Structure formats: C-alpha cells, structure tokens
Amino acid sequence: MSEPEPDADFRERLLREVPDGDRDLVIEASGKQLDALGRKYDVYRTGVPLEGFDGFEDGGAKDEDD
Template identity: 60%
Template sequence: MSDPEPDFAFRERLLRVVSEEDRPRVLIATGSVLDIIGRQYDRFRTGVPLKGLEAGRYRS
C-alpha cells in the first residue's frame, strides 16, 4: 500500500470539488480535519476510507 498524500497535495485535490462555503476551511485545515472534510465529498487520501475515521462516526 502506498503512503497517504501529504496535506498540501490532498488540499489541492479537495479544492477542485468543495463548495465555496467550505473553501476557507479547506485552506486552513490540516491532518485529520482535512480528512473529515474530504470524507464529506467522498475524497480520501488513500482512495479508501482510513481506519479510525469510521470509528468516530459511531461514538455518542
């Protein structure tokens, strides 16, 4: 399995698909916050959801 994209590369890819409303968040987000925003647009650094992100969705 290849390494996940670095923040700057993932951010550039996300900026092509995010709404104008989310654009400012993407510009300042890093790490897992960037992953969460990408998930809203069905974009993932590795092409598939990363382990650990699913677990956070089911916490109460």
C-alpha cells in the same frame, strides 16, 4: 500500502470538489481535520487505509456455490 498523500496534495484535490462556502475551511485544515472534510465530499486521501475498514469482508454472505 503506499505513503500517505501529503496534506498539500490532498488539499489541492479537495479544493476542486468543495463549494465556495467550505473553501476557507479546507485551506486552513490539516491532518485529520482535512480528512474529515474530504469524507464529507467523498474525496479520500490516497495511501491511507480508512479507520475501521478491515478489507473487503462481505458481512457473512455465503457464496452461491455453498
């Protein structure tokens, strides 16, 4: 896994996606608060695994060949 994207870089990307009403929140946020705002707009920090995400598990679906 690569190094987590710094707050400043993530904030810059996120500011391109948020409406004017949330811009001040994004500017003042950091760390997990910034990540939470990003999730709200489907913008995710690079280099950081999502909490609770355990890979590409398909929930027990069987292959067609089984």
